[in-house]
Amino acid sequence: xxxxxxxxxxxxxxxxxxxxxxxxxxxxxxxxxxxxxxxxxxxxxxxxxxxxxxxxxxxxxxxxxxxxxxxxxxxxxxxxxxxxxxxxxxxxxxxxxxxxxxxxxxxxxxxxxxxxxxxxxxxxxxxxxxxxxxxxxxxxxxxxxxxxxxxxxxxxxxxxxxxxxxxxxxxxxxxxxxxxxxxxxxxxxxxxxxxxxxxxxxxxxxxxxxxxxxxxxxxxxxxxxxxxxxxxxxxxxxxxxxxxxxxxxxxxxxxxxxxxxxxxxxxxxxxxxxxxxxxxxxxxxxxxxxxxxxxxxxxxxxxxxxxxxxxxxxxxxxxxxxxxxxxxxxxxxxxxxxxxxxxxxxxxxxxxxxxxxxxxxxxxxxxx
Numbered sequence: 001x002x003x004x005x006x007x008x009x010x011x012x013x014x015x016x017x018x019x020x021x022x023x024x025x026x027x028x029x030x031x032x033x034x035x036x037x038x039x040x041x042x043x044x045x046x047x048x049x050x051x052x053x054x055x056x057x058x059x060x061x062x063x064x065x066x067x068x069x070x071x072x073x074x075x076x077x078x079x080x081x082x083x084x085x086x087x088x089x090x091x092x093x094x095x096x097x098x099x100x101x102x103x104x105x106x107x108x109x110x111x112x113x114x115x116x117x118x119x120x121x122x123x124x125x126x127x128x129x130x131x132x133x134x135x136x137x138x139x140x141x142x143x144x145x146x147x148x149x150x151x152x153x154x155x156x157x158x159x160x161x162x163x164x165x166x167x168x169x170x171x172x173x174x175x176x177x178x179x180x181x182x183x184x185x186x187x188x189x190x191x192x193x194x195x196x197x198x199x200x201x202x203x204x205x206x207x208x209x210x211x212x213x214x215x216x217x218x219x220x221x222x223x224x225x226x227x228x229x230x231x232x233x234x235x236x237x238x239x240x241x242x243x244x245x246x247x248x249x250x251x252x253x254x255x256x257x258x259x260x261x262x263x264x265x266x267x268x269x270x271x272x273x274x275x276x277x278x279x280x281x282x283x284x285x286x287x288x289x290x291x292x293x294x295x296x297x298x299x300x301x302x303x304x305x306x307x308x309x310x311x312x313x314x315x316x317x318x319x320x321x322x323x324x325x326x327x328x329x330x331x332x333x334x335x336x337x338x339x340x341x342x343x344x345x346x347x348x349x350x351x352x353x354x355x356x357x358x359x360x361x362x363x364x365x366x367x368x
Contacts, residue, residue, distance in 0.1 A: 005100060005194045006092030009224045010170040011138050012052070012059035013256060016073050017082040020064035021156070024051035027060060028158055030273045030326075032165040035154045037147040041066065045150045048073060052147050057169040058258060076132055082327055084253035086126065086134035087173050089193075089225065097137045098125035106192035109134050119145030127192060130175055130185065131250035135193070163269035171257040171337050172217075172226035176244045178251060182231035186216045189227060195220055199228075199345070213241050223344060230254070240330075248331040255322070257335035263319045264298070264306055266336055275334075276324040280307035297340070316341020 017023045027033050033053035040049035047070040050063040063085075065073040076085060091097045095112045102108055110126035120143040126136040146152060177185055189195050199217035212233040219226045232241040244254055260266040267277065286304040294312050298319070303310055311318045319338040326332055 003194065003220050003222045003224070005097050005220075007097070007193070007220055007225060008090040008092065009057075010173075011088040011090040011136075012061050013087045013170065013173070014061040014063060014085050015082065016076045016080075016085040017062055017064055018077055020049050020051050020062045023062040023082070024053060024156075025158060025160065026326075027053045027062065028160040029162055030270065030275050031055065031167060032162045032269065032273065033058065033060065033167070035156070035158055037151040038154045038156070039148075039151045040155075042155055043150055043152040050151070051154070052151065055165070055167050058167055080132065080248050080250060080252065081329060081331065083248060083332060084133065084173075084256070086129075086136050087170075087253070088124075088136040088138050091137045091139055094123040094125050094137045094139045098127070100194070101127050101137075101192035104191040105188060110136070115149040117145065117149040119143060119149070122148045129189075130177060130252050133175075133252050135189075163272045165269045165273070166260050166262055166266045167336075168259045168261060171259040171335075171339075172228060173256050174228045174230065174254045176230050176241045176248075176251060176254040178245060179232050181251065182214055182216060182229050185229050186218055189218045189229075193218075193220070193225075195225070195227075198226070213239055243330055247329045253332070255333045255335055257320075257337045260336055260338050263308060263321065263336055263338040264302060266338075267306055267308070267321055270323075270336070275326075277307060278322045278324060280304070281309065285309075311345065313341075313343050313345050316343035318343045318345055 015023065024035055028035060033055040035051050036054045037052035038050070039045045047067040048063055048065050050061055053060045053062070063073060065077070068074060076083070089097070098112050107128035109128050110124065112123065112125040115122040115124065122143040123139040124136055126134045129135050140148075143149075175185065186197060190197060195218040197216055198219045199215070201215040213230050214233050215228055215230045217226060217228045230241050232239040245251060271277070283304070286300055289300050289310060294310070294317070296310065296312075296317055298310075303319070306321070308319050308321050311320075317340050319340070321336050323334045326334065
């Protein structure tokens with residue numbers, strides 16, 4: 001067992017959205033993911049529709065309500081708009097992981113249950129996270145269908161012309177919470193999931209002239225799962241965390257980092273597919289990288305041309321870039337990340353450039 005709770009890695013991330021069909025098309029076009037499964041009235045599911053998109057080990061599920069009696073989805077969308085409802089952990093034993101979590105203070109939302117059809121048994125359970133999100137435990141060892149009971153082959157003929165992005169897998173998932181909530185949720189995940197606090201960014205570590213935040217990163221002992229939690233910190237103006245909480249009407253998942261093995265090719269393809277990224281850091285950022293004579297494989301001028309941030313670590317280095325919000329509100333965005341060598345960090349050396357880029361967008365919205 002790679003870790004004491006039997007966690008094998010991230011499984012899928014589920015978005016609750018107003019129109020799953022539209023989001024599925026967007027994901028197909030923008031990220032190069034393929035729709036591999038569908039659930040809805042045509043497959044016997046009467047009150048919702050879901051599209052599963054996959055690329056390599058990356059899985060995203062987008063779900064919309066069909067009938068008003070689906071309170072779970074309608075209430076989430078009514079309060080928060082489109083957003084991430086849950087991220088899931090593939091585990092050896094759903095009941096064991098769930099019972100450990102509940103015994104150590106987790107709040108239950110779905111007790112262990114079996115979903116069955118002619119293709120076998122799919123096991124799942126879930127615990128609460130933030131205001132209205134969830135962490136789910138899943139196991140499909142005894143299920144031989146396309147995804148879960150209720151899912152079938154895609155019924156829509158989406159022939160989407162897209163550029164190959166090379167996106168691989170979820171690297172980490174970031175949550176935004178209110179002032180004085182960060183330590184609660186960090187302790188909650190550490191106890192419930194047998195995680196540990198890996199990074200602690202305190203006062204003065206992340207900020208600009210105008211705003212700041214505090215952040216802690218929890219992870220599984222084998223580093224398969226990494227989850228930063230951010231909260232606002234006092235500053236002259238509204239922080240990006242406060243803006244998120246106001247726009248999302250609560251706490252939740254701010255962004256998902258997806259790993260690539262060639263970030264330059266990945267973001268080039270994503271730009272061609274229509275993804276917008278945050279503005280390029282100032283030239284002085286890249287001049288300082290050149291002055292440090294870093295041992296990196298990439299050309300610094302090429303990183304500058306693409307707006308990619310670089311943070312050296314003792315055992316390697318990190319390359320990263322952030323998209324602009326993917327919807328109409330500043331409530332969710334993606335990060336593309338590439339880890340070289342033994343990199344395990346989160347780009348502490350990039351926070352100043354990142355924060356300033358986010359603030360430029362924030363100011364343009366009139367929310368700084």
